[in-house]
Amino acid sequence: MPAIAHRVATMGTTIFSEINTLAARHQAVNLGQGKPDFDGPxxxxxxxxxxxxxxxxxxxxxxxxxxxxxxxxxxxxxxxxxxxxxxxxxxxxxxxxxxxxxxxxxxxxxxxxxxxxxxxxxxxxxxxxxxxxxxxxxxxxxxxxxxxxxxxxxxxxxxxxxxxxxxxxxxxxxxxxxxxxxxxxxxxxxxxxxxxxxxxxxxxxxxxxxxxxxxxxxxxxxxxxxxxxxxxxxxxxxxxxxxxxxxxxxxxxxxxxxxxxxxxxxxxxxxxxxxxxxLTLGDDYYADLKAQYVRRRDVLLEGLRAAGLKAEAPAGAFYIMADFSAVFDGDDVAFTRHLISQVGVACIPPSSFFCAAHRPITRSYVRFAYCKADAVLAEAAERLAQLRV
Ligand SMILES: Cc1ncc(COP(=O)(O)O)c(C=O)c1O
The missing domain is CATH 3.40.640.10 (Type I PLP-dependent aspartate aminotransferase-like (Major domain))
Structure with a gap:
Protein backbone atom coordinates (compact mmCIF):
# COMPACT_ATOMS: atom_id res chain seq x y z
CA MET A 1 0.00 0.00 0.00
CA PRO A 2 1.59 3.34 -0.99
CA ALA A 3 2.09 5.86 1.82
CA ILE A 4 0.94 9.46 1.97
CA ALA A 5 3.48 12.30 1.61
CA HIS A 6 5.96 13.09 4.40
CA ARG A 7 4.54 16.60 4.75
CA VAL A 8 1.23 15.22 5.98
CA ALA A 9 2.23 11.86 7.42
CA THR A 10 2.53 13.01 11.03
CA MET A 11 -0.28 15.51 10.92
CA GLY A 12 -3.28 14.87 13.20
CA THR A 13 -6.87 15.95 12.71
CA THR A 14 -7.62 19.56 13.67
CA ILE A 15 -8.62 20.27 17.23
CA PHE A 16 -12.04 21.41 15.96
CA SER A 17 -12.95 18.01 14.47
CA GLU A 18 -11.70 16.29 17.61
CA ILE A 19 -13.80 18.46 19.91
CA ASN A 20 -16.88 18.25 17.67
CA THR A 21 -16.74 14.44 17.74
CA LEU A 22 -16.32 14.35 21.52
CA ALA A 23 -19.06 16.95 22.02
CA ALA A 24 -21.50 14.96 19.86
CA ARG A 25 -20.71 11.76 21.76
CA HIS A 26 -21.57 13.44 25.09
CA GLN A 27 -24.39 15.62 23.73
CA ALA A 28 -22.52 18.63 25.04
CA VAL A 29 -23.54 22.23 24.39
CA ASN A 30 -20.89 23.03 21.82
CA LEU A 31 -19.14 26.34 22.45
CA GLY A 32 -16.04 25.01 20.69
CA GLN A 33 -15.94 25.97 17.03
CA GLY A 34 -16.54 29.60 15.98
CA LYS A 35 -19.60 28.65 13.97
CA PRO A 36 -22.79 30.71 14.48
CA ASP A 37 -25.94 28.64 15.06
CA PHE A 38 -27.99 31.37 13.33
CA ASP A 39 -27.98 32.53 9.71
CA GLY A 40 -26.93 35.77 8.08
CA PRO A 41 -29.37 38.36 6.67
CA LEU A 279 -21.20 44.55 1.42
CA THR A 280 -23.73 47.27 0.57
CA LEU A 281 -25.72 46.84 3.81
CA GLY A 282 -26.10 50.04 5.82
CA ASP A 283 -24.52 51.06 9.10
CA ASP A 284 -27.55 49.80 11.04
CA TYR A 285 -26.64 46.23 10.05
CA TYR A 286 -23.21 46.55 11.69
CA ALA A 287 -24.58 48.33 14.77
CA ASP A 288 -27.12 45.55 15.29
CA LEU A 289 -24.49 42.82 14.78
CA LYS A 290 -22.31 44.37 17.49
CA ALA A 291 -25.19 44.91 19.90
CA GLN A 292 -26.23 41.28 19.58
CA TYR A 293 -22.69 40.04 20.17
CA VAL A 294 -22.20 42.27 23.21
CA ARG A 295 -25.38 40.78 24.69
CA ARG A 296 -24.26 37.19 24.00
CA ARG A 297 -20.79 37.91 25.34
CA ASP A 298 -22.21 39.22 28.59
CA VAL A 299 -24.53 36.21 29.05
CA LEU A 300 -21.60 33.83 28.67
CA LEU A 301 -19.31 35.96 30.80
CA GLU A 302 -21.80 35.94 33.65
CA GLY A 303 -22.22 32.16 33.36
CA LEU A 304 -18.47 31.58 33.43
CA ARG A 305 -17.94 33.84 36.42
CA ALA A 306 -20.86 32.29 38.30
CA ALA A 307 -19.25 28.89 37.72
CA GLY A 308 -16.01 30.08 39.33
CA LEU A 309 -13.96 30.73 36.18
CA LYS A 310 -12.04 33.97 35.78
CA ALA A 311 -12.62 35.97 32.60
CA GLU A 312 -12.64 39.55 31.34
CA ALA A 313 -14.95 41.01 28.69
CA PRO A 314 -12.91 40.89 25.46
CA ALA A 315 -12.97 43.88 23.09
CA GLY A 316 -13.39 41.88 19.90
CA ALA A 317 -14.19 38.67 17.97
CA PHE A 318 -16.64 36.24 19.62
CA TYR A 319 -14.53 34.25 22.05
CA ILE A 320 -13.78 34.38 25.74
CA MET A 321 -10.60 32.96 27.22
CA ALA A 322 -11.39 31.81 30.75
CA ASP A 323 -9.05 30.78 33.55
CA PHE A 324 -10.36 27.59 35.18
CA SER A 325 -7.61 27.10 37.77
CA ALA A 326 -9.97 27.83 40.71
CA VAL A 327 -12.28 24.92 39.79
CA PHE A 328 -10.02 22.28 38.20
CA ASP A 329 -6.55 20.91 38.76
CA GLY A 330 -5.04 19.98 35.40
CA ASP A 331 -4.13 21.43 32.01
CA ASP A 332 -6.38 22.87 29.30
CA VAL A 333 -6.75 19.57 27.44
CA ALA A 334 -7.71 17.66 30.62
CA PHE A 335 -10.18 20.40 31.59
CA THR A 336 -11.76 20.38 28.11
CA ARG A 337 -12.26 16.61 28.29
CA HIS A 338 -13.69 16.93 31.82
CA LEU A 339 -16.03 19.74 30.79
CA ILE A 340 -17.36 17.85 27.78
CA SER A 341 -17.79 14.48 29.44
CA GLN A 342 -18.83 15.48 32.98
CA VAL A 343 -20.46 18.88 32.60
CA GLY A 344 -21.77 18.71 29.04
CA VAL A 345 -20.18 21.87 27.65
CA ALA A 346 -17.55 21.91 24.90
CA CYS A 347 -14.76 24.47 24.60
CA ILE A 348 -11.36 24.56 22.87
CA PRO A 349 -8.01 23.97 24.60
CA PRO A 350 -5.83 26.79 23.23
CA SER A 351 -2.55 24.92 23.67
CA SER A 352 -2.99 23.77 20.07
CA PHE A 353 -2.52 27.45 19.10
CA PHE A 354 0.98 27.56 20.65
CA CYS A 355 4.28 25.89 19.77
CA ALA A 356 5.21 23.03 22.12
CA ALA A 357 7.66 25.14 24.14
CA HIS A 358 5.07 27.83 24.87
CA ARG A 359 2.08 25.60 25.71
CA PRO A 360 2.45 26.03 29.49
CA ILE A 361 1.48 29.71 29.01
CA THR A 362 -2.11 28.68 28.40
CA ARG A 363 -2.21 25.72 30.79
CA SER A 364 -5.13 27.04 32.84
CA TYR A 365 -7.14 28.70 30.04
CA VAL A 366 -9.79 27.48 27.62
CA ARG A 367 -11.65 29.24 24.84
CA PHE A 368 -15.44 29.50 24.66
CA ALA A 369 -17.25 30.73 21.51
CA TYR A 370 -20.41 32.77 22.09
CA CYS A 371 -21.71 32.98 18.50
CA LYS A 372 -24.74 31.01 19.67
CA ALA A 373 -28.44 31.52 20.29
CA ASP A 374 -29.41 32.98 23.68
CA ALA A 375 -31.07 29.71 24.74
CA VAL A 376 -27.88 27.76 23.97
CA LEU A 377 -25.76 30.17 26.02
CA ALA A 378 -28.28 30.01 28.88
CA GLU A 379 -28.18 26.20 28.81
CA ALA A 380 -24.37 26.29 28.82
CA ALA A 381 -24.39 28.66 31.81
CA GLU A 382 -26.76 26.36 33.70
CA ARG A 383 -24.56 23.33 33.06
CA LEU A 384 -21.39 25.23 33.94
CA ALA A 385 -22.85 25.96 37.37
CA GLN A 386 -22.10 22.30 38.24
CA LEU A 387 -18.43 23.20 38.36
CA ARG A 388 -19.10 25.11 41.58
CA VAL A 389 -20.44 22.11 43.54
C1 LIG B 1 -8.70 34.01 12.81
C2 LIG B 1 -9.43 33.27 11.75
N1 LIG B 1 -8.99 33.34 10.48
C3 LIG B 1 -9.62 32.69 9.49
C4 LIG B 1 -10.74 31.92 9.74
C5 LIG B 1 -11.38 31.18 8.61
O1 LIG B 1 -12.27 31.98 7.92
P1 LIG B 1 -13.12 31.39 6.69
O2 LIG B 1 -14.25 30.59 7.26
O3 LIG B 1 -13.58 32.59 5.95
O4 LIG B 1 -12.21 30.52 5.89
C6 LIG B 1 -11.23 31.81 11.05
C7 LIG B 1 -12.39 30.95 11.35
O5 LIG B 1 -12.70 30.65 12.49
C8 LIG B 1 -10.56 32.51 12.09
O6 LIG B 1 -10.96 32.46 13.35
Whole structure:
Protein backbone atom coordinates (compact mmCIF):
# COMPACT_ATOMS: atom_id res chain seq x y z
CA MET A 1 0.00 0.00 0.00
CA PRO A 2 1.59 3.34 -0.99
CA ALA A 3 2.09 5.86 1.82
CA ILE A 4 0.94 9.46 1.97
CA ALA A 5 3.48 12.30 1.61
CA HIS A 6 5.96 13.09 4.40
CA ARG A 7 4.54 16.60 4.75
CA VAL A 8 1.23 15.22 5.98
CA ALA A 9 2.23 11.86 7.42
CA THR A 10 2.53 13.01 11.03
CA MET A 11 -0.28 15.51 10.92
CA GLY A 12 -3.28 14.87 13.20
CA THR A 13 -6.87 15.95 12.71
CA THR A 14 -7.62 19.56 13.67
CA ILE A 15 -8.62 20.27 17.23
CA PHE A 16 -12.04 21.41 15.96
CA SER A 17 -12.95 18.01 14.47
CA GLU A 18 -11.70 16.29 17.61
CA ILE A 19 -13.80 18.46 19.91
CA ASN A 20 -16.88 18.25 17.67
CA THR A 21 -16.74 14.44 17.74
CA LEU A 22 -16.32 14.35 21.52
CA ALA A 23 -19.06 16.95 22.02
CA ALA A 24 -21.50 14.96 19.86
CA ARG A 25 -20.71 11.76 21.76
CA HIS A 26 -21.57 13.44 25.09
CA GLN A 27 -24.39 15.62 23.73
CA ALA A 28 -22.52 18.63 25.04
CA VAL A 29 -23.54 22.23 24.39
CA ASN A 30 -20.89 23.03 21.82
CA LEU A 31 -19.14 26.34 22.45
CA GLY A 32 -16.04 25.01 20.69
CA GLN A 33 -15.94 25.97 17.03
CA GLY A 34 -16.54 29.60 15.98
CA LYS A 35 -19.60 28.65 13.97
CA PRO A 36 -22.79 30.71 14.48
CA ASP A 37 -25.94 28.64 15.06
CA PHE A 38 -27.99 31.37 13.33
CA ASP A 39 -27.98 32.53 9.71
CA GLY A 40 -26.93 35.77 8.08
CA PRO A 41 -29.37 38.36 6.67
CA UNK A 42 -32.27 36.99 4.60
CA UNK A 43 -31.70 39.57 1.87
CA UNK A 44 -28.19 38.18 1.29
CA UNK A 45 -29.43 34.60 1.04
CA UNK A 46 -32.20 35.72 -1.34
CA UNK A 47 -29.65 37.45 -3.62
CA UNK A 48 -27.72 34.21 -3.99
CA UNK A 49 -30.89 32.25 -4.74
CA UNK A 50 -31.99 34.87 -7.27
CA UNK A 51 -28.59 34.66 -8.94
CA UNK A 52 -28.95 30.88 -9.24
CA UNK A 53 -32.34 31.11 -10.90
CA UNK A 54 -32.19 34.32 -12.88
CA UNK A 55 -28.64 35.37 -13.75
CA UNK A 56 -27.43 33.62 -16.87
CA UNK A 57 -24.16 31.80 -16.24
CA UNK A 58 -24.30 32.17 -12.43
CA UNK A 59 -24.21 28.39 -12.00
CA UNK A 60 -21.04 28.08 -14.07
CA UNK A 61 -17.43 29.02 -13.32
CA UNK A 62 -17.09 32.66 -12.35
CA UNK A 63 -13.99 34.73 -13.25
CA UNK A 64 -11.04 33.33 -11.28
CA UNK A 65 -10.37 36.51 -9.31
CA UNK A 66 -14.06 36.83 -8.39
CA UNK A 67 -17.08 38.50 -10.01
CA UNK A 68 -16.67 42.23 -10.67
CA UNK A 69 -19.50 43.34 -8.31
CA UNK A 70 -17.85 41.50 -5.41
CA UNK A 71 -14.34 42.81 -6.13
CA UNK A 72 -15.82 46.30 -6.40
CA UNK A 73 -17.74 45.65 -3.17
CA UNK A 74 -14.52 44.72 -1.37
CA UNK A 75 -12.84 47.90 -2.64
CA UNK A 76 -15.86 50.08 -1.69
CA UNK A 77 -15.98 48.50 1.78
CA UNK A 78 -12.27 49.25 2.34
CA UNK A 79 -12.83 52.87 1.27
CA UNK A 80 -16.00 53.27 3.33
CA UNK A 81 -14.60 51.92 6.60
CA UNK A 82 -10.84 52.52 6.35
CA UNK A 83 -10.30 55.12 3.60
CA UNK A 84 -8.15 52.63 1.71
CA UNK A 85 -7.84 52.92 -2.04
CA UNK A 86 -7.97 49.41 -3.53
CA UNK A 87 -7.87 48.59 -7.22
CA UNK A 88 -10.81 46.20 -7.77
CA UNK A 89 -9.23 44.88 -11.00
CA UNK A 90 -5.72 44.09 -9.87
CA UNK A 91 -5.78 44.49 -6.09
CA UNK A 92 -8.42 41.92 -5.02
CA UNK A 93 -8.69 38.15 -5.28
CA UNK A 94 -11.86 36.41 -4.08
CA UNK A 95 -10.89 33.21 -2.27
CA UNK A 96 -12.49 30.13 -0.78
CA UNK A 97 -12.94 31.74 2.64
CA UNK A 98 -10.24 33.56 4.53
CA UNK A 99 -8.66 30.13 5.01
CA UNK A 100 -7.69 29.84 1.38
CA UNK A 101 -6.83 33.55 1.33
CA UNK A 102 -4.29 33.01 4.12
CA UNK A 103 -2.94 29.89 2.44
CA UNK A 104 -2.56 31.58 -0.96
CA UNK A 105 -1.03 34.70 0.63
CA UNK A 106 1.58 32.66 2.52
CA UNK A 107 2.36 30.42 -0.46
CA UNK A 108 2.56 33.46 -2.72
CA UNK A 109 5.00 35.34 -0.46
CA UNK A 110 7.21 32.93 1.47
CA UNK A 111 10.36 31.37 -0.03
CA UNK A 112 12.08 28.26 1.39
CA UNK A 113 14.18 29.27 4.40
CA UNK A 114 12.29 32.53 5.03
CA UNK A 115 11.29 33.21 8.61
CA UNK A 116 7.66 33.99 9.34
CA UNK A 117 6.66 35.48 12.70
CA UNK A 118 3.59 34.03 14.38
CA UNK A 119 2.11 35.74 17.40
CA UNK A 120 0.74 33.11 19.78
CA UNK A 121 -1.91 31.93 20.26
CA UNK A 122 -2.48 31.71 16.48
CA UNK A 123 -5.23 30.30 14.25
CA UNK A 124 -4.08 26.78 13.54
CA UNK A 125 -4.04 26.82 9.73
CA UNK A 126 -1.22 29.39 9.55
CA UNK A 127 1.46 26.91 10.53
CA UNK A 128 0.97 24.17 7.89
CA UNK A 129 0.89 26.83 5.16
CA UNK A 130 4.21 28.26 6.36
CA UNK A 131 5.77 24.81 6.56
CA UNK A 132 4.51 23.76 3.11
CA UNK A 133 6.00 26.96 1.69
CA UNK A 134 9.33 25.89 3.22
CA UNK A 135 9.21 28.77 5.70
CA UNK A 136 10.44 28.70 9.27
CA UNK A 137 7.99 29.79 11.98
CA UNK A 138 9.30 32.14 14.68
CA UNK A 139 7.01 32.34 17.70
CA UNK A 140 6.23 35.39 19.82
CA UNK A 141 3.78 34.64 22.63
CA UNK A 142 1.12 36.82 24.17
CA UNK A 143 0.74 36.34 27.90
CA UNK A 144 -2.33 36.15 30.13
CA UNK A 145 -4.24 37.65 31.74
CA UNK A 146 -4.11 40.67 29.38
CA UNK A 147 -2.86 38.66 26.37
CA UNK A 148 -0.25 41.17 25.25
CA UNK A 149 3.16 40.46 23.73
CA UNK A 150 6.44 41.72 25.12
CA UNK A 151 7.64 44.44 22.70
CA UNK A 152 11.26 43.39 23.22
CA UNK A 153 10.47 39.77 22.36
CA UNK A 154 8.74 40.95 19.19
CA UNK A 155 11.68 43.19 18.27
CA UNK A 156 14.10 40.30 18.81
CA UNK A 157 12.07 38.03 16.52
CA UNK A 158 12.84 40.21 13.47
CA UNK A 159 16.04 39.05 11.77
CA UNK A 160 17.56 39.51 8.28
CA UNK A 161 15.73 36.29 7.34
CA UNK A 162 12.27 37.53 8.33
CA UNK A 163 10.02 37.63 5.30
CA UNK A 164 6.54 37.97 6.83
CA UNK A 165 4.48 38.27 9.98
CA UNK A 166 0.96 36.93 10.32
CA UNK A 167 -1.18 39.38 12.25
CA UNK A 168 -4.70 38.62 13.43
CA UNK A 169 -6.77 41.44 14.87
CA UNK A 170 -9.43 41.29 16.28
CA UNK A 171 -7.85 38.16 17.63
CA UNK A 172 -8.94 34.56 17.82
CA UNK A 173 -8.85 33.10 20.49
CA UNK A 174 -8.21 35.94 22.97
CA UNK A 175 -10.69 38.54 21.68
CA UNK A 176 -7.92 41.15 21.79
CA UNK A 177 -8.00 44.13 19.46
CA UNK A 178 -4.47 45.40 18.97
CA UNK A 179 -3.93 48.93 20.21
CA UNK A 180 -2.63 51.78 18.06
CA UNK A 181 0.71 51.51 19.88
CA UNK A 182 1.02 47.77 19.18
CA UNK A 183 0.18 48.26 15.50
CA UNK A 184 2.63 51.16 15.24
CA UNK A 185 5.43 49.00 16.66
CA UNK A 186 4.67 46.12 14.29
CA UNK A 187 4.52 48.54 11.35
CA UNK A 188 7.82 50.18 12.37
CA UNK A 189 9.55 46.78 12.55
CA UNK A 190 8.09 45.65 9.22
CA UNK A 191 9.23 48.82 7.46
CA UNK A 192 12.68 48.63 9.04
CA UNK A 193 13.19 44.97 8.07
CA UNK A 194 11.28 45.03 4.75
CA UNK A 195 8.74 42.51 5.99
CA UNK A 196 5.31 41.68 4.56
CA UNK A 197 2.24 41.54 6.84
CA UNK A 198 -0.41 38.93 6.22
CA UNK A 199 -3.27 40.57 8.10
CA UNK A 200 -6.10 38.24 9.02
CA UNK A 201 -9.04 40.55 9.72
CA UNK A 202 -12.01 38.17 9.59
CA UNK A 203 -13.41 39.67 12.82
CA UNK A 204 -13.00 43.28 11.59
CA UNK A 205 -16.62 44.20 12.40
CA UNK A 206 -16.76 42.48 15.79
CA UNK A 207 -15.22 45.23 17.90
CA UNK A 208 -16.98 46.42 21.04
CA UNK A 209 -17.10 49.42 23.33
CA UNK A 210 -14.31 51.94 22.88
CA UNK A 211 -12.07 49.55 20.90
CA UNK A 212 -11.53 50.31 17.22
CA UNK A 213 -10.29 48.15 14.40
CA UNK A 214 -7.55 49.70 12.29
CA UNK A 215 -6.21 47.65 9.38
CA UNK A 216 -2.43 47.72 9.52
CA UNK A 217 -2.53 48.41 5.76
CA UNK A 218 -3.86 51.89 6.61
CA UNK A 219 -0.70 52.86 8.53
CA UNK A 220 1.97 54.97 6.78
CA UNK A 221 4.14 52.95 4.41
CA UNK A 222 2.22 49.73 5.09
CA UNK A 223 -0.17 49.34 2.16
CA UNK A 224 2.55 48.21 -0.22
CA UNK A 225 3.74 45.55 2.26
CA UNK A 226 0.42 44.15 3.50
CA UNK A 227 -1.92 41.49 2.22
CA UNK A 228 -5.24 41.90 4.03
CA UNK A 229 -7.43 38.83 4.31
CA UNK A 230 -11.09 38.84 5.32
CA UNK A 231 -14.30 37.00 4.59
CA UNK A 232 -18.07 36.96 4.80
CA UNK A 233 -18.03 34.19 7.40
CA UNK A 234 -18.12 36.16 10.65
CA UNK A 235 -19.33 39.57 9.43
CA UNK A 236 -22.42 38.11 7.78
CA UNK A 237 -22.81 34.89 9.80
CA UNK A 238 -22.40 32.78 6.65
CA UNK A 239 -19.48 30.51 7.49
CA UNK A 240 -20.79 27.76 5.20
CA UNK A 241 -20.52 29.86 2.06
CA UNK A 242 -16.74 30.10 2.25
CA UNK A 243 -16.57 33.44 0.45
CA UNK A 244 -13.42 35.33 1.37
CA UNK A 245 -10.95 37.75 -0.21
CA UNK A 246 -7.47 39.16 -0.12
CA UNK A 247 -6.70 42.77 -1.02
CA UNK A 248 -3.48 44.71 -1.30
CA UNK A 249 -0.91 46.16 -3.67
CA UNK A 250 -1.22 44.52 -7.11
CA UNK A 251 2.46 43.41 -7.01
CA UNK A 252 1.76 41.29 -3.90
CA UNK A 253 -1.72 40.24 -5.01
CA UNK A 254 -0.09 38.70 -8.11
CA UNK A 255 1.43 36.01 -5.85
CA UNK A 256 -1.93 35.25 -4.22
CA UNK A 257 -3.57 34.95 -7.62
CA UNK A 258 -0.96 32.54 -8.97
CA UNK A 259 -1.54 30.14 -6.08
CA UNK A 260 -5.31 30.62 -6.12
CA UNK A 261 -5.65 29.87 -9.82
CA UNK A 262 -3.87 26.54 -9.36
CA UNK A 263 -5.71 25.46 -6.21
CA UNK A 264 -9.35 26.56 -6.64
CA UNK A 265 -9.24 28.74 -9.74
CA UNK A 266 -12.63 30.09 -8.60
CA UNK A 267 -15.22 29.52 -5.93
CA UNK A 268 -18.97 29.25 -5.68
CA UNK A 269 -20.52 31.75 -8.06
CA UNK A 270 -24.04 32.44 -6.65
CA UNK A 271 -22.65 33.12 -3.16
CA UNK A 272 -20.50 35.90 -4.62
CA UNK A 273 -23.64 37.76 -5.74
CA UNK A 274 -25.06 37.38 -2.23
CA UNK A 275 -21.90 38.77 -0.61
CA UNK A 276 -21.61 41.61 -3.15
CA UNK A 277 -25.04 42.65 -1.86
CA UNK A 278 -24.06 42.07 1.80
CA LEU A 279 -21.20 44.55 1.42
CA THR A 280 -23.73 47.27 0.57
CA LEU A 281 -25.72 46.84 3.81
CA GLY A 282 -26.10 50.04 5.82
CA ASP A 283 -24.52 51.06 9.10
CA ASP A 284 -27.55 49.80 11.04
CA TYR A 285 -26.64 46.23 10.05
CA TYR A 286 -23.21 46.55 11.69
CA ALA A 287 -24.58 48.33 14.77
CA ASP A 288 -27.12 45.55 15.29
CA LEU A 289 -24.49 42.82 14.78
CA LYS A 290 -22.31 44.37 17.49
CA ALA A 291 -25.19 44.91 19.90
CA GLN A 292 -26.23 41.28 19.58
CA TYR A 293 -22.69 40.04 20.17
CA VAL A 294 -22.20 42.27 23.21
CA ARG A 295 -25.38 40.78 24.69
CA ARG A 296 -24.26 37.19 24.00
CA ARG A 297 -20.79 37.91 25.34
CA ASP A 298 -22.21 39.22 28.59
CA VAL A 299 -24.53 36.21 29.05
CA LEU A 300 -21.60 33.83 28.67
CA LEU A 301 -19.31 35.96 30.80
CA GLU A 302 -21.80 35.94 33.65
CA GLY A 303 -22.22 32.16 33.36
CA LEU A 304 -18.47 31.58 33.43
CA ARG A 305 -17.94 33.84 36.42
CA ALA A 306 -20.86 32.29 38.30
CA ALA A 307 -19.25 28.89 37.72
CA GLY A 308 -16.01 30.08 39.33
CA LEU A 309 -13.96 30.73 36.18
CA LYS A 310 -12.04 33.97 35.78
CA ALA A 311 -12.62 35.97 32.60
CA GLU A 312 -12.64 39.55 31.34
CA ALA A 313 -14.95 41.01 28.69
CA PRO A 314 -12.91 40.89 25.46
CA ALA A 315 -12.97 43.88 23.09
CA GLY A 316 -13.39 41.88 19.90
CA ALA A 317 -14.19 38.67 17.97
CA PHE A 318 -16.64 36.24 19.62
CA TYR A 319 -14.53 34.25 22.05
CA ILE A 320 -13.78 34.38 25.74
CA MET A 321 -10.60 32.96 27.22
CA ALA A 322 -11.39 31.81 30.75
CA ASP A 323 -9.05 30.78 33.55
CA PHE A 324 -10.36 27.59 35.18
CA SER A 325 -7.61 27.10 37.77
CA ALA A 326 -9.97 27.83 40.71
CA VAL A 327 -12.28 24.92 39.79
CA PHE A 328 -10.02 22.28 38.20
CA ASP A 329 -6.55 20.91 38.76
CA GLY A 330 -5.04 19.98 35.40
CA ASP A 331 -4.13 21.43 32.01
CA ASP A 332 -6.38 22.87 29.30
CA VAL A 333 -6.75 19.57 27.44
CA ALA A 334 -7.71 17.66 30.62
CA PHE A 335 -10.18 20.40 31.59
CA THR A 336 -11.76 20.38 28.11
CA ARG A 337 -12.26 16.61 28.29
CA HIS A 338 -13.69 16.93 31.82
CA LEU A 339 -16.03 19.74 30.79
CA ILE A 340 -17.36 17.85 27.78
CA SER A 341 -17.79 14.48 29.44
CA GLN A 342 -18.83 15.48 32.98
CA VAL A 343 -20.46 18.88 32.60
CA GLY A 344 -21.77 18.71 29.04
CA VAL A 345 -20.18 21.87 27.65
CA ALA A 346 -17.55 21.91 24.90
CA CYS A 347 -14.76 24.47 24.60
CA ILE A 348 -11.36 24.56 22.87
CA PRO A 349 -8.01 23.97 24.60
CA PRO A 350 -5.83 26.79 23.23
CA SER A 351 -2.55 24.92 23.67
CA SER A 352 -2.99 23.77 20.07
CA PHE A 353 -2.52 27.45 19.10
CA PHE A 354 0.98 27.56 20.65
CA CYS A 355 4.28 25.89 19.77
CA ALA A 356 5.21 23.03 22.12
CA ALA A 357 7.66 25.14 24.14
CA HIS A 358 5.07 27.83 24.87
CA ARG A 359 2.08 25.60 25.71
CA PRO A 360 2.45 26.03 29.49
CA ILE A 361 1.48 29.71 29.01
CA THR A 362 -2.11 28.68 28.40
CA ARG A 363 -2.21 25.72 30.79
CA SER A 364 -5.13 27.04 32.84
CA TYR A 365 -7.14 28.70 30.04
CA VAL A 366 -9.79 27.48 27.62
CA ARG A 367 -11.65 29.24 24.84
CA PHE A 368 -15.44 29.50 24.66
CA ALA A 369 -17.25 30.73 21.51
CA TYR A 370 -20.41 32.77 22.09
CA CYS A 371 -21.71 32.98 18.50
CA LYS A 372 -24.74 31.01 19.67
CA ALA A 373 -28.44 31.52 20.29
CA ASP A 374 -29.41 32.98 23.68
CA ALA A 375 -31.07 29.71 24.74
CA VAL A 376 -27.88 27.76 23.97
CA LEU A 377 -25.76 30.17 26.02
CA ALA A 378 -28.28 30.01 28.88
CA GLU A 379 -28.18 26.20 28.81
CA ALA A 380 -24.37 26.29 28.82
CA ALA A 381 -24.39 28.66 31.81
CA GLU A 382 -26.76 26.36 33.70
CA ARG A 383 -24.56 23.33 33.06
CA LEU A 384 -21.39 25.23 33.94
CA ALA A 385 -22.85 25.96 37.37
CA GLN A 386 -22.10 22.30 38.24
CA LEU A 387 -18.43 23.20 38.36
CA ARG A 388 -19.10 25.11 41.58
CA VAL A 389 -20.44 22.11 43.54
C1 LIG B 1 -8.70 34.01 12.81
C2 LIG B 1 -9.43 33.27 11.75
N1 LIG B 1 -8.99 33.34 10.48
C3 LIG B 1 -9.62 32.69 9.49
C4 LIG B 1 -10.74 31.92 9.74
C5 LIG B 1 -11.38 31.18 8.61
O1 LIG B 1 -12.27 31.98 7.92
P1 LIG B 1 -13.12 31.39 6.69
O2 LIG B 1 -14.25 30.59 7.26
O3 LIG B 1 -13.58 32.59 5.95
O4 LIG B 1 -12.21 30.52 5.89
C6 LIG B 1 -11.23 31.81 11.05
C7 LIG B 1 -12.39 30.95 11.35
O5 LIG B 1 -12.70 30.65 12.49
C8 LIG B 1 -10.56 32.51 12.09
O6 LIG B 1 -10.96 32.46 13.35
Missing amino acids: DSVVVKAIQAMVSIKGANQYPPGTGIAPLREGVADHARRFYELDINPETGVVVTCGASEGIFSAIMGIVNPGDEVILIEPFFDTYLPAIEWAGGVPVYVPMYPPGWTFDPEELRAAFTPKTRAIVLNTPHNPTGRVYTAAELALIAELCRAHDVVVIADEVYEHLVFGAAQHTPIAALPGMFERTLTVSSAAKTFSLTGWKVGWVYGHPDLIAGVWRIHQNVNYALNHPGQYGIAHA
